[in-house]
Amino acid sequence: MEIQGLPGRLLAALGPAIASGELPEGTVLRAEELEQQHGVSRTVVREAVRILESMRMVEPRRRVGTTVRPKADWDVFDPLVIRWRLAGADRSAQLRSLGSLRVAVEPAAAALAARCADDDDRRELSALAVELTVTARAADLEAFLAHDIAFHAVVLRASGNEMFAHLKDTVGAVLTGRTEHRLxxxxxxxxxxxxxxxxxxxxxxxxxxxxxxxxxxIVLGALEELDATLPD
Amino acid sequence: MEIQGLPGRLLAALGPAIASGELPEGTVLRAEELEQQHGVSRTVVREAVRILESMRMVEPRRRVGTTVRPKADWDVFDPLVIRWRLAGADRSAQLRSLGSLRVAVEPAAAALAARCADDDDRRELSALAVELTVTARAADLEAFLAHDIAFHAVVLRASGNEMFAHLKDTVGAVLTGRTEHRLxxxxxxxxxxxxxxxxxxxxxxxxxxxxxxxxxxIVLGALEELDATLPD
DNA sequence: CGCTTGAATAAGTCATACCTTTGCGCCAAG
DNA sequence: CTTGGCGCAAAGGTATGACTTATTCAAGCG
Structure with missing residues (x-):
């Protein structure tokens, strides 16, 4: 799932640093410096930078260096970018964006699911609804979260739209984030x-x-709660 | 905007080939072969493959080679993946997915825009509405398309949600595609x-x-038209 | 003052050597 | 005949040095 090896490590260092604003727009990263700072070879640095370039977070330019691009250019749908932003400073903004996205997408997905779901989907949904009820009564937050994530994932998948289905991890990240962070x-x-x-x-x-x-x-309620409890 | 240099060229060869199914799931790409076939060095091959890996289209494994992953794993929101799929075989499926996505997102964006748009946004929208009317009367399809894309882009941007705003290129690609392809x-x-x-x-x-x-x-109409005219 | 030209710089590319992991076959023991 | 482990070889992963190319900046010339 994750990027492997040393480029992955470097990415895990650079990505969050950029996403959090620690390396703000316009910062220049020179390959040679990165090599020394992280004790890796050019090969590794170049691959990591290439990936960041494909996310439109940096732009390498000859004779100048690799500069950090403005936040507005980033590939905000990339799962890694979402994760980094959720972990960093504009966590609030990211949660708000995702909240609105859910309000737009999940009702549409539910409607589609009511048309397209097959028997397995329906069975799974019913079972998860029961599980949600049980774990909620037991106040077992951990199990409840797991089932909640699974529930929304099934709805998204059952919609029959591949793009909706791929939002399952994102929605999962939002649900996890709100359970972890704000109580x-x-x-x-x-x-x-x-x-x-x-x-x-x-x-x-x-x-x-x-x-x-x-x-x-459901999602409007979640968004309202979010707006009510988010700090800034 | 595009990935630069030789890795970019290689990517432009591999990406569409995978997206179109020419290199189906499970195909193994060996680095050495790619070097020879495309006349580039190891460095270049590795960077291109890394990017494909970050899109979850391939998975490099030691002793085995780099294998093409199932379509379900791909990062379907990545702009490059969308473009490649639109250009290739499952162009229809991609257009359908994007159509549903538009139905979900654009009405929500319009509602938000009605709340959040600033004066510049409103002015621009009014102007574009006029342009649309004029170019439609003149049957100037090219200019109409340009203004149509701009119109939807402004609505998405005016929503104040960065994730919605980033869908502008995607929506633009859909509009372009339907004007170009089907008449x-x-x-x-x-x-x-x-x-x-x-x-x-x-x-x-x-x-x-x-x-x-x-x-x-608007978007429901577009989706209906799509469903009516798409081949398969 | 502006244009050209050249030098310095940093990314881009290539070739090579070596390391690390891992699938698979071989062989031996049960 | 089956099974377990040992080891080899194949493929990706990393490091490095040499070289190329593009681009900025400034010095020098018209």
Whole structure:
């Protein structure tokens, strides 16, 4: 999954540093310096820089050096960029963006899922809805989170749209982030759990409007909570 | 914008070949072969392969070679991957996915824009709505396309959500693709143009519901047309 | 004052040598 | 005949030195 080897390590050092603003826009990174600072060879430095270039986070220019590009140019949909931003300074901005994205995508995915889901999807959704109810009652936050992530992943996958499906890790990262960082309510709200059941039922019943409405309520609620609790 | 130099050329050869299915899942690429086939050095091959790895299109494994990963693993939001797929065999599937994505995102973006757009945004939107009307009447498809792309880009940007804003190139690619490939109506439909004016007016008037509704009608119409005219 | 030209610099490329991991076959023991 | 481990070889991974190319900057010339 991760980039392997030394270039991966270098990437794990440079990416977060850039994403967090520690290396702000316009900073020049010279290959030779990176070699020495990190004790690796040119080969390694070049490969790491190439990857950052493909994410549009840096731009190598001859006779000048490799300069950090403005944040607006970055490939904000790249999973690594998202992770780095979530770990760093503009974690709040990233969560807000992702929140809005969820509000747009997940209801549409739920509606599609109500049309396209196969029997396995429906079974899995029903089972996960039950699990959510149980773990919420038991106030088992860890298990609840896992099932919540799985639930949204199944909805996204069942939509039959590959691009929606690929947002599962992103949504998972958001859910994980909010459970870890700001404290979820000591036990998940019964209302939220009920909405998840509603989504599962609507998808199983093949009712797109109901599925979409319930899912929209879920993600809008999450976004509101986010806005209410985020610091800046 | 593009990846530079020899690695860029190699990438431009490998990426489309993989995206089009010419090099199907499981194909092994050996570094030495790539060197000879393309007349480049190890360095170049490794950098290109690294980038493909970061897109999760290939997976290098020692003693085995670099194998092409299943399509489901690819980073489908990466602009290069999108472009390659649009140019290749599953152009239809890609257009469908993007169509659904637009249906989800653009109405939400329009609603946000009606809340967040600044005066410059509103002015620009109004101007573009006029341009659209004029070029549509003149049946100047090329100019119409350019303004259409600009229009949607402004809405996405005015939403204030960086992730939405970054979808502008993607949306642009879709619009370009449908104009180029399948033949748009000889002159843009007056109804569609009117809807664009409606979106612009609603955003200028700060009416999120109206903006969202009009935009949804636009992208739903585009998706229907797509489904109707796509081959497979 | 502006244009040209050249030198310095940093990235880009190549070739080579060597390291590290790992799949697979061979052989021996059960 | 099966099974386990040992070792080789194949392929990617890393390091390095030499060289190329593009680009900036400035000095010098018209």
């Amino acid at each position: 979820m309510p000591h036990r998940p709200r019964e209302y939220a759990v009920q909405l998840h059941r509603e989504v599962a039922e609507a998808i199983c019943a093949g009712d797109p409007e109901r599925a979409e409405r319930a899912m929209r309520t | 748009m109506p000889h002159r843009p439909r007056e109804y569609a143009v009117q809807l664009h004016r409606e979106v612009a007016e609603a955003i200028c008037a700060g009416d999120p519901e109206r903006a969202e509704r009009a935009m949804r009608t």
